[in-house]
Amino acid sequence: MATLPINTAQMAFAEDGRVESPSRKAVISELDDIDELVRLHQARIRRLATFSTGDPDLADSITQDTLLRAYRGRENFRGDCSVSTWITGIAINVTRDHLRSPRFKFWKQVQTTGIDAHEMASFLPARGSTPEQSLLAQEKVRQLWKVLETLSVKQRTIFIMKFSEDMAIEDIAKALDMQTTTVRTHLHRALKAVRSQLGAAI
Amino acid sequence: MKLDIHSHLSDEALDDVLIGLGSLASHAHLAQCPQCRARVESFQTTVDLFNQASRQFSEAQPVKTLETVRTRRVIARPVLAAWAAAAALLVVVGPAAWHVFAPHPVHAPGVATQAQDSESQIAEDNELLRQVNAAIAVPDDEYHWLDGSIPQTHPGMRTE
Numbered sequence: 121m122a123t124l125p126i127n128t129a130q131m132a133f134a135e136d137g138r139v140e141s142p143s144r145k146a147v148i149s150e151l152d153d154i155d156e157l158v159r160l161h162q163a164r165i166r167r168l169a170t171f172s173t174g175d176p177d178l179a180d181s182i183t184q185d186t187l188l189r190a191y192r193g194r195e196n197f198r199g200d201c202s203v204s205t206w207i208t209g210i211a212i213n214v215t216r217d218h219l220r221s222p223r224f225k226f227w228k229q230v231q232t233t234g235i236d237a238h239e240m241a242s243f244l245p246a247r248g249s250t251p252e253q254s255l256l257a258q259e260k261v262r263q264l265w266k267v268l269e270t271l272s273v274k275q276r277t278i279f280i281m282k283f284s285e286d287m288a289i290e291d292i293a294k295a296l297d298m299q300t301t302t303v304r305t306h307l308h309r310a311l312k313a314v315r316s317q318l319g320a321a322i
Numbered sequence: 323m324k325l326d327i328h329s330h331l332s333d334e335a336l337d338d339v340l341i342g343l344g345s346l347a348s349h350a351h352l353a354q355c356p357q358c359r360a361r362v363e364s365f366q367t368t369v370d371l372f373n374q375a376s377r378q379f380s381e382a383q384p385v386k387t388l389e390t391v392r393t394r395r396v397i398a399r400p401v402l403a404a405w406a407a408a409a410a411l412l413v414v415v416g417p418a419a420w421h422v423f424a425p426h427p428v429h430a431p432g433v434a435t436q437a438q439d440s441e442s443q444i445a446e447d448n449e450l451l452r453q454v455n456a457a458i459a460v461p462d463d464e465y466h467w468l469d470g471s472i473p474q475t476h477p478g479m480r481t482e
Contacts, residue, residue: 167380176383235379243378244371260368261375282341283369284376289341304341311337318368 151194157187165211172277174234186211209295237262267317271310278303279310331358
């Protein structure tokens, strides 16, 4: 994702006298509207959280926390990355906090909540394909999720950020505060796992 | 990297292409090699199907609205304050009331005293807590996903 373009020729002054670019002002107004914030980012963040943690219930809490933190902390947005990357970074922090909590670890051991691969694959839109094609497509989805489930949360998160969120390596590295080479290494390991478990076709 | 039509892309070169870091030589090879191109397209098709299904699945999950969360938190504060006040009152008034109204305890010979009961209860509680701590402290790589590699906040992103 590209960073916000800053055109110094179009700088404006904010109310407190700080120089503020028009693009940043537009973004701030986007963050000011909580309904717009939810509309634009809720589904995306929920998918990232759901398939990073493998726990839809937890993902719900993470999504709520992320959007509330983004809304309440919108003044902290500095405009040096896109809003999506900024919010994704918050989601990563919130997810990490949840995964670190002893409460989560305890409940994770005594209960099994997770994503039903068959149920998830059944959400695949048919779009005019034959029943056989639909079944084949659903099977591919199930198989890929089964492989992703075997990855560490870190590898799975990076895989989803890259291939589902379509984020650039640099943006993933920034959101996770990692070196780009580290992100690449995790992606290579994830792809190796996918290839080894799904066969030579990939 | 020199590649030709007779030598297919290695797994590593193919992965570089998939993550958007393929070399010019790799892309030139892909343009000529239907087999390697099929591998790339197969992966992209599978991922695309997964993305469609996962998006639909996530959107179909019932979620609380942010408004609900905010409202619940606003309502929760006075309710919590009332409960806290009631609990504090119970702690302060409860023991005094017990001493005034409770019948005097009679211990039969051989029955543990209240102090002894408390000590054994504390020991049992401590043992239970130790077991709970041991249970939740099991090291598991699954949960160490970003430990040590990312601070709580970092430049460019500040949360509350």
